[in-house]
Amino acid sequence: MKVRLGFVAMTLRLENCSPSKTITLKNLEKISGYEHRIGRLTAIAKENLENTLRILRANQYDRIQVYRFTSKLIPLCTHPQFRTWNYCEVLSRELKAVGDFVKEHKMRVSMHPDHFTLLNSPNPDVLQASILDLEYHTNVLEAMGLDTDTKIVLHVGGKYNQRVEALERFKSQFLHLPERIKSRITVENDDRSFTAAEVLKLCKDIKAPMVFDLHHHQVLHQGEDVSDLWPEICATWENTGLPPKVHLSSPRDDQNPRYHADFIDADAAVDFLNIIRPFDKDIDFMIEAKQKDMALIRLSQDLKARGFTMNGLAEFIL
DNA sequence: ACCTGTCAAGTCTGG
DNA sequence: CCAGACTTGACAGGT
Numbered sequence: 192m193k194v195r196l197g198f199v200a201m202t203l204r205l206e207n208c209s210p211s212k213t214i215t216l217k218n219l220e221k222i223s224g225y226e227h228r229i230g231r232l233t234a235i236a237k238e239n240l241e242n243t244l245r246i247l248r249a250n251q252y253d254r255i256q257v258y259r260f261t262s263k264l265i266p267l268c269t270h271p272q273f274r275t276w277n278y279c280e281v282l283s284r285e286l287k288a289v290g291d292f293v294k295e296h297k298m299r300v301s302m303h304p305d306h307f308t309l310l311n312s313p314n315p316d317v318l319q320a321s322i323l324d325l326e327y328h329t330n331v332l333e334a335m336g337l338d339t340d341t342k343i344v345l346h347v348g349g350k351y352n353q354r355v356e357a358l359e360r361f362k363s364q365f366l367h368l369p370e371r372i373k374s375r376i377t378v379e380n381d382d383r384s385f386t387a388a389e390v391l392k393l394c395k396d397i398k399a400p401m402v403f404d405l406h407h408h409q410v411l412h413q414g415e416d417v418s419d420l421w422p423e424i425c426a427t428w429e430n431t432g433l434p435p436k437v438h439l440s441s442p443r444d445d446q447n448p449r450y451h452a453d454f455i456d457a458d459a460a461v462d463f464l465n466i467i468r469p470f471d472k473d474i475d476f477m478i479e480a481k482q483k484d485m486a487l488i489r490l491s492q493d494l495k496a497r498g499f500t501m502n503g504l505a506e507f508i509l
Numbered sequence: 510a511c512c513t514g515t516c517a518a519g520t521c522t523g524g
Numbered sequence: 525c526c527a528g529a530c531t532t533g534a535c536a537g538g539t
Contacts, residue, residue, distance in 0.1 A: 215517085217515085217516075269518085272517095350520085384520095
């Protein structure tokens with residue numbers, strides 16, 4: 192089985208290469224005239240897309256196949272004030288360049304909306320904003336020319352004091368989404384509301400692939416063994432032709448177990464790999480650490496030092 | 510060059 | 525009912 196390592200959004204291997212540059216509304220308002228404001232936003236988005244392409248090129252050089260785009264590629268585009276901005280058209284060349292590179296090098300990319308995108312909110316305004324945000328993510332991926340293999344990772348959302356109802360509401364609100372959004376969504380277990388076992392059941396019901404977050408599972412669970420969950424998690428990916436995705440991070444310390452550490456605890460990663468090894472399924476290991484791709488490189492070295500067979504910096508064969 | 514308060518967006522807890 | 529925590533990255537203004 193193959194284990195491919197990937198990382199999220201920002202690189203520390205390149206200088207001045209933020210793909211998430213933004214501008215606050217307050218500062219944008221200092222620019223007079225709608226057209227000038229849109230011009231500024233467009234310039235920032237172009238810079239973000241150029242830097243994203245630089246990151247992908249560096250990844251290609253290092254043979255890192257797995258990467259998550261930042262959600263901040265196009266600043267403020269879902270703000271009510273800029274609802275009519277046709278960013279995909281204005282940025283079509285830049286978006287397509289990114290998508291073409293991804294396809295040319297057979298990379299697997301994804302997106303993960305921020306924590307205020309809550310498909311299960313009982314508040315219609317929050318739901319509406321969440322749908323608009325999902326639409327934005329979908330628009331961008333479509334403009335890149337990436338098909339529904341390029342997934343959008345979501346959490347279930349809040350508990351709202353009624354966890355069962357909150358789960359049900361996710362289901363019904365999910366089912367009402369347009370197909371082009373629905374077909375991209377994968378759901379991840381979180382560390383305060385919904386366990387891996389609950390998300391697994393949800394994913395089976397709505398026929399969406401499940402992203403397994405190992406650290407979240409360690410923080411929030413009801414004693415389920417990973418080895419019991421794993422085959423069923425893999426089954427949710429069966430029709431996609433994609434390797435199941437696992438999120439990997441380590442707690443900063445005992446006081447802040449939910450806070451992401453700078454690097455990945457290789458022993459925890461190895462324990463997990465040993466548990467899933469008998470099932471012999473390829474996975475994508477998405478590293479969520481403060482030190483971003485530097486954490487990937489360190490984990491890679493640590494795995495190599497523990498005797499795992501390496502095929503390039505970011506691929507291991509078990 | 511470095512430090513600090515602020516930022517569009519939500520939820521949850523504790524007072 | 526409201527303030528603060530949670531948590532994340534980056535801007536922008538100040539030194």
